[in-house]
Amino acid sequence: MSDIFYGFELLLFKRFLAHPEQWVEWRGNLAEKINDAGVIEIEDVGEIPQSLWFLSVALHKRQRALIQLIKYDVKREQEGKFFRSSETLLSKYLHLNQFTEFQLDSIFKYGEDNRLPSEIFSCPNVRKLSLKYNGLDYLPADIGRMSLLESLALTNNKLQVQSIPYSLSFCSKLNTLLLDNNLLDALPGFLLQMPSLKTVHRHGNHNYFKATFMWYHTDVHYRIIPLTTNNDKSKDILQPASLEFWAAKSVIGAKKDFFNDSVFANTLKDYISEIYSLFHICHYCSRACLYNVPGFKVITFKNPYLGNTCVPFQHWACSIDCARALEVPARNEQIAAACELDLKYEQYIHDCQEVYRGQRSSPLCVCSSDSSVVNLSRPKQPDTAKCTCVIS
Numbered sequence: 507m508s509d510i511f512y513g514f515e516l517l518l519f520k521r522f523l524a525h526p527e528q529w530v531e532w533r534g535n536l537a538e539k540i541n542d543a544g545v546i547e548i549e550d551v552g553e554i555p556q557s558l559w560f561l562s563v564a565l566h567k568r569q570r571a572l573i574q575l576i577k578y579d580v581k582r583e584q585e586g587k588f589f590r591s592s593e594t595l596l597s598k599y600l601h602l603n604q605f606t607e608f609q610l611d612s613i614f615k616y617g618e619d620n621r622l623p624s625e626i627f628s629c630p631n632v633r634k635l636s637l638k639y640n641g642l643d644y645l646p647a648d649i650g651r652m653s654l655l656e657s658l659a660l661t662n663n664k665l666q667v668q669s670i671p672y673s674l675s676f677c678s679k680l681n682t683l684l685l686d687n688n689l690l691d692a693l694p695g696f697l698l699q700m701p702s703l704k705t706v707h708r709h710g711n712h713n714y715f716k717a718t719f720m721w722y723h724t725d726v727h728y729r730i731i732p733l734t735t736n737n738d739k740s741k742d743i744l745q746p747a748s749l750e751f752w753a754a755k756s757v758i759g760a761k762k763d764f765f766n767d768s769v770f771a772n773t774l775k776d777y778i779s780e781i782y783s784l785f786h787i788c789h790y791c792s793r794a795c796l797y798n799v800p801g802f803k804v805i806t807f808k809n810p811y812l813g814n815t816c817v818p819f820q821h822w823a824c825s826i827d828c829a830r831a832l833e834v835p836a837r838n839e840q841i842a843a844a845c846e847l848d849l850k851y852e853q854y855i856h857d858c859q860e861v862y863r864g865q866r867s868s869p870l871c872v873c874s875s876d877s878s879v880v881n882l883s884r885p886k887q888p889d890t891a892k893c894t895c896v897i898s
């Protein structure tokens with residue numbers, strides 16, 4: 507059995523979740539076609555509508571897993587057992603197969619409902635998740651459930667800095683993050699606190715370089731930008747909010763990996779995850795504030811960062827004091843790094859000049875013994891002239 511879960515499987519179960527009667531119909535059809543060898547001959551199945559093309563693919567490529575699910579589902583029904591409320595056909599399929607990799611690139615058409623089913627984030631063994639080319643404009647907080655995740659590919663989506671949740675930092679084994687071709691103007695500041703990260707790709711973002719050059723050369727006061735947001739997502743919250751809501755806010759502000767903590771009941775984990783995106787978390791004091799609370803956007807630079815120079819990061823701060831506490835040390839570090847780089851450059855130039863002088867004063871000439879050594883600094887001299895070769 508392959509341990510990779512593919513896009514056609516996700517589309518298949520998305521369809522059956524939306525149309526359970528189709529699942530019942532096809533489950534019955536396919537169960538009858540299972541022969542004595544325990545397989546389904548494709549030609550026995552009959553015509554599968556074009557709209558269910560992913561079922562055809564699944565019968566070809568993942569038949570064993572599909573038959574396993576059909577048998578399991580039929581048996582449960584015969585025994586009078588039904589799925590628990592949190593259980594779905596997809597979650598059962600994922601549980602039966604224990605995938606370690608999800609290849610879910612290009613699974614949504616333009617303009618289609620591209621919400622990712624929460625079931626895919628609840629697979630404990632997944633090491634690699636690829637979600638390229640899906641038009642995603644946010645990443646669910648549930649990503650933090652994938653505690654073993656090592657590689658996350660989000661290339662070619664519509665992600666902005668604020669649409670990547672802090673809960674991604676709960677993936678403590680994440681070493682590769684691909685964010686190319688999104689709508690980022692900087693990287694989320696919390697990535698700086700993820701020591702496991704070894705590769706972060708972020709090229710091709712819409713405003714990326716514009717932001718880099720604009721803020722890199724500005725004074726400290728322009729790197730702290732007051733935010734007065736019109737985002738009204740928080741209006742959906744019933745007022746006054748419940749005790750559960752305030753408890754969840756406190757957990758979010760603690761930056762605690764609540765997904766991986768047995769103290770929290772599963773229903774509470776689900777609830778916190780659901781309201782997670784309603785909050786900004788101060789990068790300095792960790793206070794969780796509702797989206798309609800004004801705050802500050804802070805731009806800092808890390809130079810170098812994972813083999814790259816001058817990488818901008820964006821942080822959210824709840825107050826001007828928190829913003830300064832983030833910006834000033836980061837700027838001092840940037841200036842110190844730039845001074846160090848200048849010193850190294852000056853030393854390099856100095857060393858080169860010393861080598862050059864040493865070679866010019868050397869009595870030895872190699873041009874007669876090695877014709878491949880070319881004088882690049884001066885035009886070629888006539889053979890009769892005194893040799894001025896420089897070893898390159």
Ligand SMILES: [Zn+2]
Nearest residue numbers: 788791824828
């Ligand atoms: Zn703060």
